[in-house]
Amino acid sequence: MRYALLVYGDQSAWAGLEGAEATRRRAESMPRWLTLFEEMAKADPGVAGRELVAASEAKVVRVVDGERVVTDGPFAETKEQLGGLFVTTLPDLDEAIRIAALVPTAETGSLEIRPVVER
């Protein structure tokens, strides 16, 4: 079964950090990310994942009455923003939950598991 694992977190917390502090934190959490990537590759060699640029850089596009309307920033003003995502094929939901819990930012943010519709 294919699942999208959506990584939500408070990106403004990152944005507020000094450059050196952000680098230090990243280095600190790196071993755990590497463990995650290893586990994910073991469970599904075809796993795909990407980190997204901060939601504050996002453009929102809508078509209103045939007119293209482009605005800045995330659509909804929530504290937790989508910061990245994985798409991976796993045997079942329990395995998806196990993998999701290995994502380091699950401790400060949250992981949303969404099965992918297969047709």
Add this chain to the structure above:
Amino acid sequence: MTAPALEAIFREEWPRAVAILARVLGDLALAEDAVQDAFAKALERWPRDGTPRSPGAWIVTTARNRAIDRIRRERTFARKAELLARLEVISTDEDADVSTIPDDRLALVFTCCHPALAVDARIALTLREVGGLATNGIARAFLVAEPTMAQRLVRAKRRLRETGIPFRIPPDEVLPERVADVLRVLYLVFNEGYAATTGDELVRRDLCAEAIRLAKLLCVLLPDEPEALGLLALLLLQDSRRDARIAPDGELVLLADQDRSLWDRDEIGEGLHVLRRAESFRRPGPYQLQAAIAAGHAEGTDLATIAAVYDALVAVDPSPVARLNRAVAIALAGDAETGLALVDELEGLDGYPYRHAARADLLRRLGRAEEAAESYRTALALTDNAPERRFLERRLAELGRSGEHREQPSG
């Protein structure tokens, strides 16, 4: 063969057959449909041709063949060949000994009680798939229309499929929490039949009996789990008081005022026996401790000892409800002041009628009638249960009559 005998076979064989088909097909809805077909066929054949030598194997084999028919008729071709190939593993021998077929019922239980399902969906699925209850029976027990319950079941089965909820026994690292989820579902089924007093009494009695039957099955499937035994003991001991807790006029009768000759002695004996077995594991847990409290009441243990068991219960289950019960136990054991202080320091129970009812009772015992009346009114505002309302109203009226009369705490 008589209808009840047939029904007994059906109830026994239903979860076994559904579990086998569901494991092989990986689809609970399809499994259930095939087994349902097989049972319909049995109902037509058995009374005419006699019960087969191995009813379980007959059901599984027939369900397998019905599943093949159903899959062949399906319009979407994608999964056809794969599903048909999977069904090959099931024996076609109608006379096979059913005990040689691997028992997947435990996996079925865990699937039906998966935490990714809504609680009411878990309850409905468990009763349908593990209990083998018909949809209309479950609907009656939960006082909802049959189409509503059918919808709930369809949605739950769709969710199993769409989210990839696995059909298997959970791995060791999550097993304890998943066992706790299963026990909770069975406890909720029992409570639905026990606590609520609206609806058909016979239907509710059946629901309690079903919860006990399922708890017994779980004890067989999880023989090394003392909490499963603890839950079974608790259900038996609570059920033993069923006839004493509602008066002939429909009024609620508190434990202390119950006619003990109405308690079911056999059920108490069974409950105590199961509790001893659970305790022999020396791994106490919330259900065993609640059963120990129920056992204490059944055996007439003094209230101070019972209050001490509540201390142990709060240590493993520090939830506000457990702490409320402990506070009441301490008060009933003679220390109403301490009990009241403990009730007052509880947080997060403002919307829980029993908290206010308990507080009112303690204030009444302490002779603080005005405050007691206020708490009874708060409790009344929070409950719709008719016998409970009448009980609270009666207490409130008595307060007015006795005025400032100071009643001695009992016990």
